[in-house]
Amino acid sequence: MSKVEMMVNGRKVAGEVEDRTLLVHFLRENLGMTGTHVGCDTSQCGACVVHLDGKAVKSCSMLAAQASGSDVITIEGLAAGGELHPVQAAFKEHHGLQCGFCTPGMIMAAVDMINRHPGGLDEKTVRAELEGNICRCTGYHNIVKAILAASGQMSAGAARAA
Amino acid sequence: MYQTNYHRASSVDDAVKLLKSSDDGKLLAGGMTLIAAMKTRLAAPSDLIDLRHVGELKGISVAGKEVTIAAGTTHAEVAAHGELARACHAICHLASHIGDPHVRHMGTIGGSIANNDPAADYPAGLLALGATIVTNSREIAADDYFTGMFETALEEGEVVTAVKFTAPDQCGYAKFPNPASRYALTGVFVARRGGEVRVAVTGAGDDGVFRATAIEEALAGSFDPSALEGVSVSADDLMSDIHASADYRANLVVVMAKRAVAAAKG
Numbered sequence: 001m002s003k004v005e006m007m008v009n010g011r012k013v014a015g016e017v018e019d020r021t022l023l024v025h026f027l028r029e030n031l032g033m034t035g036t037h038v039g040c041d042t043s044q045c046g047a048c049v050v051h052l053d054g055k056a057v058k059s060c061s062m063l064a065a066q067a068s069g070s071d072v073i074t075i076e077g078l079a080a081g082g083e084l085h086p087v088q089a090a091f092k093e094h095h096g097l098q099c100g101f102c103t104p105g106m107i108m109a110a111v112d113m114i115n116r117h118p119g120g121l122d123e124k125t126v127r128a129e130l131e132g133n134i135c136r137c138t139g140y141h142n143i144v145k146a147i148l149a150a151s152g153q154m155s156a157g158a159a160r161a162a
Numbered sequence: 163m164y165q166t167n168y169h170r171a172s173s174v175d176d177a178v179k180l181l182k183s184s185d186d187g188k189l190l191a192g193g194m195t196l197i198a199a200m201k202t203r204l205a206a207p208s209d210l211i212d213l214r215h216v217g218e219l220k221g222i223s224v225a226g227k228e229v230t231i232a233a234g235t236t237h238a239e240v241a242a243h244g245e246l247a248r249a250c251h252a253i254c255h256l257a258s259h260i261g262d263p264h265v266r267h268m269g270t271i272g273g274s275i276a277n278n279d280p281a282a283d284y285p286a287g288l289l290a291l292g293a294t295i296v297t298n299s300r301e302i303a304a305d306d307y308f309t310g311m312f313e314t315a316l317e318e319g320e321v322v323t324a325v326k327f328t329a330p331d332q333c334g335y336a337k338f339p340n341p342a343s344r345y346a347l348t349g350v351f352v353a354r355r356g357g358e359v360r361v362a363v364t365g366a367g368d369d370g371v372f373r374a375t376a377i378e379e380a381l382a383g384s385f386d387p388s389a390l391e392g393v394s395v396s397a398d399d400l401m402s403d404i405h406a407s408a409d410y411r412a413n414l415v416v417v418m419a420k421r422a423v424a425a426a427k428g
C-alpha cells in the first residue's frame with residue numbers, strides 16, 4: 001500500500017491505495033469524481049485525460065502513486081463559480097458531443113492544446129492534436145469547430161487582458 | 163494489473179540500488195509502454211522504480227554540434243527544444259510525431275530505446291545519427307546497442323542515463339504511420355556527414371531497426387531523392403503482418419527514404 005497526496009482541482013486530497021491503483025481509479029473510486037472516464041484498455045482513447053502539473057496526460061496509464069505530490073486538474077475543476085469554462089461553453093454552443101462519453105477527455109485535451117498554442121489554432125493543427133482522443137459518435141467535425149471557436153475567443157480575451 | 167510495489171528513486175545510484183534489492187523489479191520512466199503492458203498483464207514486475215523525479219535524468223544540452231539528451235527527457239520536450247531544432251531539426255520532428263500529445267508529455271527517450279519496439283521512432287534516429295548511448299556504467303555505440311526486436315545491449319540492472327551525438331550536416335526523418343497506432347509502419351532516418359550517409363529503417367525489419375546499405379551507397383554518390391530512382395530493397399528480412407506485407411514495406415522503405423532526403427534538404 002502507498003500513501004498518496006495530491007492537489008485535485010485546488011483541493012488537497014490524500015488516501016491509502018494499493019500501489020497498482022491507476023490515477024483514474026483513485027479519482028473515480030476514492031474521490032468519487034466520476035467525470036474522468038475510462039474508454040479503453042490500450043491507452044489510446046483519451047477519455048481519461050486530466051492535467052498533471054499543467055500538462056494533459058492519460059490518467060489510465062499512470063499510477064496514483066506516480067502522481068503523488070502533483071497538481072491535478074480534472075473536468076470537474078474547469079467551471080468557475082457556476083460559469084462554464086469557455087471550452088465547455090463552446091462544446092455546448094457548437095454541439096460538440098452526442099453521447100458525451102469522450103467529452104471530458106476531449107475538453108481537457110482541448111484546453112491543453114489551446115494553452116500550448118496561445119497564438120491561435122487552425123483546423124489542421126486541431127485535427128492533428130486530437131490524435132489521442134477517440135470519439136465514436138460525432139465524426140469530430142463539431143468538436144473541431146468548438147475548439148477553434150474557444151481558441152479564438154480565449155486568445156482574443158488574452159489579447160484584451162495584455 | 164497484478165500487485166506491484168512502487169518506489170520513487172531520488173538519483174541514478176538510488177535507482178540502481180532499488181533495482182538490485184528487488185525481486186523482479188523494473189525501471190519506470192513515462193510508463194507509456196510499461197504501465198500499458200501491466201494493465202493487460204503482459205508485464206508483472208514485483209517492483210517499479212520510478213525515475214521521473216531524478217533530476218540528473220532531465221534536460222537537453224547543445225554545445226555547437228555536440229548534443230546530449232538525458233534519458234528522462236520527454237518526447238514533448240525534445241519536440242519543442244529550439245536550440246536542438248537548430249542543430250538537428252529531424253530529431254525534433256521525429257519526437258513531435260510519436261503517438262499523441264498526452265503520450266508525448268509522459269514518454270521518454272530513455273524508455274523508448276530501452277524498450278526498442280521494432281516500430282518505435284527513436285531507434286531509427288539514433289542509429290542513423292551514429293549516437294552513443296550512455297548508461298550508469300559505460301558508453302555503447304548505437305551500432306552495438308540495438309541488437310534485435312525488443313532487444314538491446316543493456317545488461318540486467320543497467321540504467322540508460324543519456325544519449326549523445328554530433329549533429330550531422332543534414333538529416334531528415336519520414337514515417338508512414340500505422341493509421342491506428344501512429345507507430346511506424348515504416349520510418350526512415352537519413353543523416354549526412356561530409357560524404358558519409360547513414361540510413362536507418364524502423365517498423366519494417368523482421369528483427370527491429372536496421373541500416374539500409376543499398377540506400378546509403380546510392381545517397382553517398384548524390385544526396386538527392388533522384389539518386390534513389392531504381393534502387394530497391396529486398397523484402398527477405400522484412401516484416402509481414404495484418405497491416406502490410408514485406409513487399410509493400412520494401413517499397414515503403416525507398417519511398418520514405420526519398421521523403422527523408424527531401425526533408426533533409428529542406
Ligand SMILES: Cc1cc2nc3c(=O)[nH]c(=O)nc-3n(C[C@H](O)[C@H](O)[C@H](O)COP(=O)(O)OP(=O)(O)OC[C@H]3O[C@@H](n4cnc5c(N)ncnc54)[C@H](O)[C@@H]3O)c2cc1C
Nearest residue numbers: 191192193194195196261269270272273276282283322344
Ligand atoms: C497510444 C500510444 C502511442 C504510441 N505511439 C508511438 C509512436 O508512434 N512511436 C514510438 O516510437 N512510440 C510510441 N509509443 C510508445 C512511447 O513512445 C513510449 O513513451 C516509449 O516507448 C516508452 O517510454 P516511457 O518513458 O514511457 O517508458 P516506460 O514505459 O516507463 O518503460 C519502458 C521500458 O523501458 C525501461 N526503461 C525506462 N527507462 C529506462 C532507463 N532510463 N534505463 C533503462 N531502462 C529503462 C522500463 O523498465 C521498461 O521496460 C506510443 C505509446 C502509446 C501508449
Ligand code: FES
Nearest residue numbers: 039043045046060
Ligand atoms: S481510458 Fe482510453 S486512453 Fe485512457
Ligand code: FES
Nearest residue numbers: 098099135136137
Ligand atoms: S460523443 Fe459519443 S464518443 Fe464522443
